[in-house]
Amino acid sequence: MPGIAHPPFPDDVPTVPLIVVDYALIKAGDQQEIDRLWKAATELGFWYLKNHGADALAEQMFQMGEETMDLPLEEKMKYEQGDGGMSFGYKYAGANAVDETGAQDVVEFINVSKDDALAWPKQAHRAYPSTVNVRMESTITPFVKKSLEINNTILSVLGDRLGLPKGALGEKHLLEEYSGSETRVIKTPPRPDIPADKATLGAHTDFGSLSFLHNRLGGLQVLPPGADGWKYVKPYPGHAICNIGDALAIFSGGILRSNLHRAVCVRFPLLFLCPHLPTNSTPPKAQNAFTRWSLVFFTRPNFSAVLEPLAEQSEMVRDAAAKAEGKYNTGTTAKDWFARRVKNQRVNNRTAGDGYVLHRPGLANIFVCTGP
């Protein structure tokens, strides 16, 4: 991917104009910028984040992803996450369902746990492919630390606006506590055979607290509330995409919004014919420009945290939770919630007639999905 020009984003598809938030201003406590973040986090739950300072590390992470995906499948499968509810490790293309029919996803990804990255060279949860190990110290741990710093700053600002005591959200996301927090590099190969309205990564809400996402090639779509259909999120250089996950929606009694999203194959202008040609007739270099790479860091609550509104610590959350009439009282720890969500999306765990419904106790059940 590095050094290969990407085709331009098409200008004839519906896009959603996300609010742009300047991380440097947020960090400096700029009230106007915090107002913009609050608007984005409560209305759509997605925003662009600029001036975050993580781009150089993100590029190195993409390289790690490419090196990993270039390993023989047999090697990658030694580190597969399996069907038992563990997300850390490799996920092969086709392991997850993208809709209620059980159609398989086409993305492969490598997930590295925040706990493993911080414990390195010790192991917290599991072993990884050699391509991950060689870049743990130089690339992955620095990226994880940088992403944690950014997400923790945002969490703290959102906690203040929710009327929570200082550190209340921080306590649910402690560095030293084991959690489902992880970084992920996703590879989507060019698939001209897949219709443009068919998901390559199924519709889902993220199940953690905050996601810090890096896109180069378009394909991400969100379904804004009240919209007539899916809208693309156009990638802009230097702009990460951030979104709220279910855990933060729950902690806030629904004040912060975790929105549905998915990924599809983008159709490019005719000038860039490759996606319309059979895959094997496209020169490899050009084809690589159509391989979609994305990178995420997911901040998720401590495994031991119970997912319920923080109603006792904020009047605002208490009022919102009261209006929601128990909808957000999951009675589940983040560990169990996370394992169930990971498990539910695996094709091998589908049983006849289960409809592949994602059970989000207390929240609306939606067709699922591959993502966290």
Ligand SMILES: O=C(O)CCC(=O)C(=O)O
């Ligand atoms: O690939 C993308 O742009 C989105 C990835 C995503 O939503 C996820 O992994 O949860």
Ligand SMILES: [Fe+2]
């Ligand atoms: Fe997602």
